[in-house]
Amino acid sequence: MAGATVKIDRDMCNSCKTCVDACFIDVIRWDDKEEKPIAAYPEDCVWCLACEEACPVQCIEVIPIVPWRMPAPY
Amino acid sequence: MASLEDLGKVVSTDVLIVGGGIGGLPAAIKVKETSPELDVLLVDKATIGWSGAAPKGGGVFWVIAPEDDLDTFVEVHVKGIGLYLEDQELLYEFARDTYGAVEQLAGWGVNVPKHDGKLATYHILDTRWSHASADMDMLLSLRARARKLGAKMLNKIQIVDLIKEGDRVAGAVGFNIVDNSFYIFQAKAVILASGGCHYKMERMWFAGGGEGIAAAYRAGAEMRNAEFGNLHIFVLKDTGSEPRVPKAQDYLINSTGEDISERYNLRGEPFDVPSLKPLVSMDKEVAEGRGPIYLDMTKVKPPSGGLGEPGRIDWYRPKFDSWRKRSEKLQKYMPPASEKSELSLRFGGALSPVKVDHDMRTNLPGLWAIGDTSYMGSSLAGAIPAPPGGVRGSGLMNAVLGAMKAGPSVARSTAEVVPPKVSYDMIKQLKEEIFAPMQRKNGIMSDDTLHALQDIVNPLRYSVRRSKDRLEEAITKLEKIQQELPRLIAKDGHGLFKCHEVKSLTICAEMTFRAALARTESRGWHYREDYPERDDKNWLKWITLKQDGGRMVLSTEPIPIERYKVKPSL
Numbered sequence: 001m002a003g004a005t006v007k008i009d010r011d012m013c014n015s016c017k018t019c020v021d022a023c024f025i026d027v028i029r030w031d032d033k034e035e036k037p038i039a040a041y042p043e044d045c046v047w048c049l050a051c052e053e054a055c056p057v058q059c060i061e062v063i064p065i066v067p068w069r070m071p072a073p074y
Numbered sequence: 075m076a077s078l079e080d081l082g083k084v085v086s087t088d089v090l091i092v093g094g095g096i097g098g099l100p101a102a103i104k105v106k107e108t109s110p111e112l113d114v115l116l117v118d119k120a121t122i123g124w125s126g127a128a129p130k131g132g133g134v135f136w137v138i139a140p141e142d143d144l145d146t147f148v149e150v151h152v153k154g155i156g157l158y159l160e161d162q163e164l165l166y167e168f169a170r171d172t173y174g175a176v177e178q179l180a181g182w183g184v185n186v187p188k189h190d191g192k193l194a195t196y197h198i199l200d201t202r203w204s205h206a207s208a209d210m211d212m213l214l215s216l217r218a219r220a221r222k223l224g225a226k227m228l229n230k231i232q233i234v235d236l237i238k239e240g241d242r243v244a245g246a247v248g249f250n251i252v253d254n255s256f257y258i259f260q261a262k263a264v265i266l267a268s269g270g271c272h273y274k275m276e277r278m279w280f281a282g283g284g285e286g287i288a289a290a291y292r293a294g295a296e297m298r299n300a301e302f303g304n305l306h307i308f309v310l311k312d313t314g315s316e317p318r319v320p321k322a323q324d325y326l327i328n329s330t331g332e333d334i335s336e337r338y339n340l341r342g343e344p345f346d347v348p349s350l351k352p353l354v355s356m357d358k359e360v361a362e363g364r365g366p367i368y369l370d371m372t373k374v375k376p377p378s379g380g381l382g383e384p385g386r387i388d389w390y391r392p393k394f395d396s397w398r399k400r401s402e403k404l405q406k407y408m409p410p411a412s413e414k415s416e417l418s419l420r421f422g423g424a425l426s427p428v429k430v431d432h433d434m435r436t437n438l439p440g441l442w443a444i445g446d447t448s449y450m451g452s453s454l455a456g457a458i459p460a461p462p463g464g465v466r467g468s469g470l471m472n473a474v475l476g477a478m479k480a481g482p483s484v485a486r487s488t489a490e491v492v493p494p495k496v497s498y499d500m501i502k503q504l505k506e507e508i509f510a511p512m513q514r515k516n517g518i519m520s521d522d523t524l525h526a527l528q529d530i531v532n533p534l535r536y537s538v539r540r541s542k543d544r545l546e547e548a549i550t551k552l553e554k555i556q557q558e559l560p561r562l563i564a565k566d567g568h569g570l571f572k573c574h575e576v577k578s579l580t581i582c583a584e585m586t587f588r589a590a591l592a593r594t595e596s597r598g599w600h601y602r603e604d605y606p607e608r609d610d611k612n613w614l615k616w617i618t619l620k621q622d623g624g625r626m627v628l629s630t631e632p633i634p635i636e637r638y639k640v641k642p643s644l
Contacts, residue, residue, distance in 0.1 A: 002277060020121070021121040021123065021124050021229075022121070022124050023120070023124075024120040024121075024124060024125050024126075024129075024130075024280070024281050025120070025280055025281065026120070026230075026251055026252075026568050026571065029252065040568070041568055044568075044572075046277040046278070046280050047277060047404060048130055048277065048278060048280075049397065049400040049401065049403075049404075050124065050129065050130070050397075052400055053393070053396050053397050053400055054124075063407070064404060064407050066313065066407050066408060066409075067312065067313060067314055068277075068314055069525065070275075070309070070311075070314050070418065070420060071275070071421075071525070071528045071529050071532040071533075072418075072529075072532070072533065073306070073357075073418055073419040073420070073421075073532055073533060073534050074357060074360045074361070074365065074533065074534060074535070
């Protein structure tokens, strides 16, 4: 498992929801009340950076937790 | 009288496509192009347009370009990669269609590189076949095309099981991972395009939870070539990331500084014919007390050739470039590179065993499987984990080619089908089983089960340097995990989704270990220390397996080698 700190600047966010679409493992959810994204399951983030890359106003930063769990091969 | 609507949301369609990636979207387009009157519904556990492997890799497609020789490609593949376990007729057919498939993607709106009006192709290092590219947002173009043709789409729904009416597949059930609502999809035909199984160890392949494979297995679909689901890749131990060194097997040293690339004759292997030999050598060195293994960075030489010929590929991929820059940003969080980096190996699995014919039909009426669900099961790849099947870019290409076959086949077969009836009692039972982890108050978490599973599939002694004793030991450990699965708990839809992934992964692991135990020879990526030689006399056979009476039952199927062009000397 990987995991990351997913920082979302809600003031900068334009509520386009693209980051929710871009996240393929359900780390980012949509907060209906605030109409903003939330990093709901950051412990499952695998640093694909699709959310950072897709955000049109660059308000997301993914900071990986290194190293991630790697089972021994021997 | 109780109705299905009491259990969940009932959705009826002619064609249900599970997975909206680089297989599912082209399949939807092909069905609609062939029979516009058919209703097509795509369902995905993530968001269609962003899901699956295509938006995360390099956007590279394997292509046999006009200057490549088709016969040479097949011969190199059969003799060096798939070791006579390919369905050579399918390999010819698919290889022949690769170039046209990329042109078709361009016709559907995907931006692909052209040079002087022709598809621009290139070679990676010394590959004896070509590649073409598309940018990483290719699925958004395909989604727009599918929508324009009338395909419907639902996101954030994990399909768990197939519905059957007699022997026929009549739809699927699943749940919305955000609001936990239960869905019942009734369909005349189902195309599985939900990806392969990667045991959640390779970051970019995390979507491959094997759910489609497990659902097909539980429904009675046959599997094939599961013993080759053992892809391992080199990673740097400190970071878990791949070393940026082509042909890393050329620069291996052990703890005493001995050149083990020399000792095990690992140098000089062609880049385009991947071998299991470096992995077996590393495990042997460590087992004999000379580990760990390092990558000697002082000896790394730049490879000849390169990633294409810049003059020829006069084309810019902004999404890929942006993704690459961000990936480089991750480097600042990683330990600095040293002259002697300890190497590790990470299991990627790459299991895609659903058995299909040349139209991508499974043995179950009403069920087709494409892309990473059936790459190995189609026997396109032979004795090697697929994707990548030893051919970079063949994962994406296989998905598109499978869609080109399955789409018209489904359209032709579905017109005459009477809408199936679905049993209330069966759906009620499936619903109870699916949501059971959310009903339990005490039990085990899916992450703990996943880690226990990873600790069985990752060690080379079980997955690479195999023997009867070690495989039986792995199966015994796996059975203990399987006995604990009824204790999985989840507190919400996200947790439930992970429970079903890990259940699927344990089924996939069992397929690989049992098939590996049955193949008493060594071939390609299947190495048995107790049967170290290739045995063409007894093992020009495919191992198939399916569920029968609640058990995994294996059998063999002779390869029709007499029909094929490339034959081994017996």
